[in-house]
Amino acid sequence: MGGEISHQVTKSPGPQTRKSPVARKKLLETGDWKLEICFLGLGSNLGKREKNIELALQYLGENKQIKLEKISSIIETAPILPQGAKPQRKFLNAVVKIKTSLSAQDLLATLKQIERRIGRRPAPRFSPRVIDLDILLYGNEKIDEENLKIPHPQIQERKFVKKLLREILNIHNIKN
Secondary structure, three states: OOEEOOOOOOEOOOOOOOOOHHHHHHHHHHOEOOOEEEEEEEEEOOOOHHHHHHHHHHHHHHOOOEEEEEEOOOEEEOOOOOOOOOOOOOEEEEEEEEEEOOOHHHHHHHHHHHHHHHOOOOOOOOOOOOOEEEEEEEOOOOEEEOOEEEOOOOOOOOHHHHHHHHHHHOOOOOOO
């Protein structure tokens, strides 16, 4: 399922600053905006897993402030659970490269809205999930806030995430 996605080329106004929603909308309409390159992790282990991931991609693509660039393969992985947790169904996982004019916090809020739209409800950590959308990387930014850590703190622990990132970036000579 991996491959390129068509996208518009936008003009950059120079150094990027955070804009108000009205200014951001105007910049998007004129195309005069430098978009931030981001990588998102997608996962599902409840219901129709592949359909859940397809819906997430569809909803991301419908957002005018997000441009889908490239999607990795979808692979099946075992859930990463703490010792003593109940067994769960395997996950389907993918990584997607996007460009966005959203701030990292606004992107996070958008991902949470998409999760709710697909049917995710509040649940304890490590519970099965209809859909899980994570910001893995947001440009070159390092963010350490209570609700958002970038780069995603578990990238190094999840070999499948690194594998799918390498696939999107076409890097095949790095181990692990």
